[in-house]
Each structure stands twice: as structure tokens, then as C-alpha cells.
Amino acid sequence: MSTIKTFGTVDPRSLAQLERCMEVGDAELPEHEPGERFPRSKFLEGATLGLGGVIGGVVTVPVIAATLGPAFGKQGKHYVDLGSLDNFPEGDWKITHFFLHPDEGEVTRRTAYIRYNGTLDGKPSLTIISNRCAHLGCPVQANGPSLGKAVNTQGKNGSVHLVPTQPAGFGCPCHGGQYDTEGNRTAGPPVRALDRYEYEIVNGRLVLTKTYSVGHVKGQGAQAIIYKYRLAGPGEHVDGWEQILYPLNPPHG
Numbered sequence: 075m076s077t078i079k080t081f082g083t084v085d086p087r088s089l090a091q092l093e094r095c096m097e098v099g100d101a102e103l104p105e106h107e108p109g110e111r112f113p114r115s116k117f118l119e120g121a122t123l124g125l126g127g128v129i130g131g132v133v134t135v136p137v138i139a140a141t142l143g144p145a146f147g148k149q150g151k152h153y154v155d156l157g158s159l160d161n162f163p164e165g166d167w168k169i170t171h172f173f174l175h176p177d178e179g180e181v182t183r184r185t186a187y188i189r190y191n192g193t194l195d196g197k198p199s200l201t202i203i204s205n206r207c208a209h210l211g212c213p214v215q216a217n218g219p220s221l222g223k224a225v226n227t228q229g230k231n232g233s234v235h236l237v238p239t240q241p242a243g244f245g246c247p248c249h250g251g252q253y254d255t256e257g258n259r260t261a262g263p264p265v266r267a268l269d270r271y272e273y274e275i276v277n278g279r280l281v282l283t284k285t286y287s288v289g290h291v292k293g294q295g296a297q298a299i300i301y302k303y304r305l306a307g308p309g310e311h312v313d314g315w316e317q318i319l320y321p322l323n324p325p326h327g
Contacts (some may be wrong), residue, residue: 085266128194132262134273154282155230159198159275162190169216169237176232186271186282187216187244189255191296197275199296203244203257211308212248214268216241229279244268256298265311267291270300289313291310 152174162168167189174182184204205213218241218266225236233312244253252261257268267288274281289301289312303312 077105104192120223143312151233151284152282155276156188156234156280157227157229159190159278160235161225161227162188162280163239164190164192164202166190167216167239167241168171169220169239171235172229173232173235185213187239187241188280189295194296200280201256201298202271202273202282202296204271205244206308207246207248207251208259208264208266208268208308209246209249209251209262212246214244214251214253217243217245235261256294257288258291265309266306269305270302287312304310 077203113180148285154172154174156170156172167187170186170188172184172186174184176182186205187201187203189201191201193199206235216239218239220239221237224238227236228232241255243255244257245251246262250262251259251264253264253268254260256318257270259265260266267290269285269287271282272284272286274283285305287303287306289303291301292299300311306312
């Protein structure tokens with residue numbers, strides 16, 4: 075037994091208790107109480123990781139937004155000069171081949187089906203339908219013969235190739251999607267109507283300015299009511315409950 079030196083008067087009971095403590099010793103760390111399942115060390119670890127995640131988000135989100143924002147903001151926008159409006163007689167369809175960006179070569183070649191509908195409220199009305207199938211993006215074809223001679227004209231974006239046609243609608247050779255002359259889906263797997271181009275008439279010249287997606291079209295020609303939406307990718311729904319499956323679209327050209 076250890077010897078304890080004391081000074082003055084000491085209660086024998088206290089001395090005996092002290093000696094027992096020295097013999098037995100205390101546990102190095104107190105054990106968790108039975109109901110404690112989340113020790114303080116785990117809480118501090120989780121709080122540190124959570125704070126790090128918040129700080130990382132605050133730093134990274136603005137950088138990502140600044141990087142992708144311009145691409146999303148310019149989604150579907152163009153400025154393509156297709157030449158004089160006189161190249162598009164009223165009521166006639168033209169298969170129109172052109173370049174979005176001639177300096178980038180063949181990869182930017184596009185095809186649209188264009189019909190001049192006459193005027194509406196004193197302004198030219200045109201139906202300009204993209205040939206990109208709304209199923210998987212294959213090039214749709216005119217369901218009808220080519221008529222007359224093809225013409226090459228010069229736009230500010232390079233050469234424009236015009237082929238007269240008389241379609242009864244449009245069809246996709248890949249998976250059998252079918253559309254009427256307003257681009258509405260009539261059969262097959264496509265989930266919506268064909269995309270369209272917005273346009274302007276600038277000094278008597280037809281200029282394409284933006285591509286947009288279409289849910290469906292009511293009516294025909296100049297009197298058509300177009301249910302238009304932000305440009306979506308092939309296979310994406312733009313209306314109905316299915317649209318909630320596509321909350322954010324990547325940029326489309």
C-alpha cells in the first residue's frame with residue numbers, strides 16, 4: 075500500500091477513500107451512456123463536412139453558371155440569310171439546304187422545309203420546319219416528289235440550295251415517324267411535332283433567327299396556332315406531365 079504524507083489533521087474516512095481510488099484507478103475515458111448513439115466527435119465530423127460542402131457549393135456554382143450560362147442563353151439562336159423572299163413563291167414548298175456557320179464546314183449544314191403562306195396583317199407569313207425528327211434526330215424527308223429545277227442562291231451565310239417539292243407530309247426513314255404538312259406527329263414514335271425556325275424579313279431577304287420546339291399546331295398556314303416551347307432535344311416531351319422529366323436541357327444548336 076502506498077504511503078501518504080499528511081499535514082495537519084485529516085479525516086480517517088477521507089484518507090481511506092483516497093487510498094482506495096489510488097489502488098483501483100479511474101477509466102481513461104468515460105463510457106457512453108446507454109442512450110447515447112451519436113458521440114460528440116461524430117457530430118463535429120459531420121458538421122465540418124457539411125460546412126465544407128456549403129462553402130464548395132458557394133464557390134463552384136457561380137463558376138459553373140458563368141461557364142454554361144452563355145451557352146444556354148444562346149441556345150437555338152442563329153442569323154442565317156437565305157436570300158430574297160422572291161425565291162419562295164406563295165403556296166410553294168422549298169427544300170432548303172444552308173449552313174448555320176459556313177466557316178465551320180459541313181457539320182453546320184442544315185435542311186428546312188419552307189412554304190410562303192402570303193401575308194398576315196400586312197406581314198409575310200412563312201412555315202419553316204426543321205428536318206430533325208422529334209424522335210431521335212434523324213433527318214425526315216418530304217413525302218412527295220421534287221418538282222422543277224433546283225436553284226442555288228447566295229445568302230450572307232454562303233450558298234443556299236433550293237429544291238421545289240410538293241409534300242403530303244414528312245416521314246422519318248429511321249424509325250417510321252410520320253408528320254403532316256404542319257409538322258404534327260401523325261404516326262410512329264416521335265413525342266411531339268417537328269421543330270420550327272423563327273424568322274425576320276430584312277430588306278426583302280428571309281433571315282432565320284432562332285430554332286424552337288413545338289408541342290402541336292392547330293390550323294394551317296398563316297392561320298396556324300403554334301404551341302411553341304424552348305428548344306428541346308430529340309425524344310424530349312415539351313408538354314404534358316412528361317415534361318417534368320426534363321427540368322434542364324443542355325444547349326442545342
